[in-house]
Amino acid sequence: MGDFNQSVILEAIRRSGEGLSRIELVDATGLSAQTITNITRRLLDEGLIAEAGRTINGPGKPRVTLRLVAESRFSVGVHLDPAVITFVLLNMSGNVVARRVVRTHDRDPQRIVETMAKTIATLVDEAGVDRALVAGVGVAAPGPLDSAKGTVVDPPKLDGWHRVPLRSVLAAATGFEVTLEKDTTAAAVGELWTGDTAPESSFLFVYLGTGLGASAAREGAVVTGSTHNFGEIGHIMVDPDGPPCACGARGCVEVVCTPQAIVEQAEAAGVLLDDPEGSAANGVGERFTRLCALASAGEMSAFEVVRRSAGHLAVLIAVLSNVLDVDRIVLGGPFWAPLAEIYLREIPEELDRRSATRSVRTLRVDGAIVGEDVGAVGAACVVLDAVLTPRASDLYLEE
């Protein structure tokens, strides 16, 4: 139980922010004073925590506050999105200490891996961080993944990526240990790590990226599924009158709810037709942002398109939350911000109407804590999680 207790203690200290005394740790963790003393001594020796002042609280020895040393370990998070690769360097407190964004139209896996390795090296060097303190690189990639092999399997929006062994190739190119996780799962880890979700509370994370995905957390941990592919939702039908889908059905999430699909709905409705770029795929992000801006500014036909898309997303969220029976919904991902205002106004009521548990409770709907970088930040948190659970790393081999 030593490793587990150590992670419990580190996590309690991290979550406290201000730090905790050994006595407070006994209260917070339920572990014995002796265990707390032994483990905190080891954590002090390793520099993961430090003494941060004494509190005199009545008679007896003053209490020493133990605080996480934010700069004791770092991790790199990489979000591999079809259009843009985001890199962050996180410290142990979960703060972003450096960030880089690389836009590329290149689809060649080998060249992308080279770009990633070069950018990671620059990110760490320019932040002045000792490479030895970097616990590893977490990569968030579109699913499905072959988690056992560490490969990205035919992601729908990444042409040319067929069974790319990203984990091993990137590890070789960077010299760091690499962890591969689905972007949507990483996003939920990021929300858990940075948010204030009570461990007993569960949430569904609906991820709005180039594609849509879902993830969930329960009892303080993200649900990964048996192959780390939890939350593939592309072929859930949300509109029986929607366009045909390659799967043979109609109105699936993939052809109705993606930014690309919403932009096409806007164009079909006569909105955005003055766009000089036309329907070029690379302009989706820009046109989507412009559509949302028009809608928020009260342009009626644009608003109507976004409002309808909120209704479609409410159908999807109802399907997922009725199956999963979670306490609340978190919406996030790179395309969330421009939709937030309208979606947070439209979705809760429609969701409540469709909730199987509406007579038992009202589902809360929140925006994610982390913004458009949630995939990269989440991927870096996956690595920090592994530091907090020592069996997954070799930092504590002396034990």
Next chain:
Amino acid sequence: MGDFNQSVILEAIRRSGEGLSRIELVDATGLSAQTITNITRRLLDEGLIAEAGRTINGPGKPRVTLRLVAESRFSVGVHLDPAVITFVLLNMSGNVVARRVVRTHDRDPQRIVETMAKTIATLVDEAGVDRALVAGVGVAAPGPLDSAKGTVVDPPKLDGWHRVPLRSVLAAATGFEVTLEKDTTAAAVGELWTGDTAPESSFLFVYLGTGLGASAAREGAVVTGSTHNFGEIGHIMVDPDGPPCACGARGCVEVVCTPQAIVEQAEAAGVLLDDPEGSAANGVGERFTRLCALASAGEMSAFEVVRRSAGHLAVLIAVLSNVLDVDRIVLGGPFWAPLAEIYLREIPEELDRRSATRSVRTLRVDGAIVGEDVGAVGAACVVLDAVLTPRASDLYLEE
């Protein structure tokens, strides 16, 4: 950890069937010899296990085999279905020692509770079982439930049942502790309890009853969701060309996949039109069975209806398994048996085609171990589970 270890030991002995020696328990559980000795002594004192012969295995003391005493505790399982109430009495080995079925068209909750209490008393008495050995009554009811209050909330197929406080009313009427669980969740508990699912393996249970529901198990435990309402699937769209649903969409599970809906599809296709009972709701079970018999016998138009319904169910299972990322699918419930042959032939291939993880693994599709009584048996297993996890009962107050 004492209670937890005790349940681990009891569970290991139960699963072994033949019994285990103390040395084998050390191997099977990873607990120390001293802990095994202490806890098995307590279990022997309480009569839950017994010594069942000695094995001489080389030099040294002969090994004493410890076996579960199947008749040391019992539980009652009740499945409340709109058309039929099933009662079973289970022993600690999970064997059905008595069974009763009550068909009722009565919808009045008070009279149904009286019938239930009378039948439970008869069931226990006629089996010659001491009431003091009955650990409790488990009731499987259609969801959604208000689990905190122990009430059945407006179940769609039970007219007149509005917030019925079934748990407390039935406890008062029977004198037993009552546990209320969703029928679909109870079914998964029954599968876990009686099947040989490895604890590390996960499954999705698709429950075919008067309505359809889903449940799931992971790491040896059933996923209940945060309000015990996991698996409400009635409004997942499976056929964009299907009939309109009260929710505003078209082709939802509730109007496409239920026995009632399948019988109506058969009638629309000209099958079963010679049925003297017409479309009377109470004849659905009989007409459904007849349709399946015709289909299995090779009557083409009947077969075509059942085959199409398999396709609809495959869409539903694909939605659920793509979200949940489970290792295998279990199909069961009161309406499963007549469909089993055709569904097990049709569904796996269609499911594989729609599986997001098809490049990573092939999903297994199995029929449930327990037959049409799975709801009642599962509800009784929920109670036995509570016996094995002593904090949920008062059998071990001396600890």
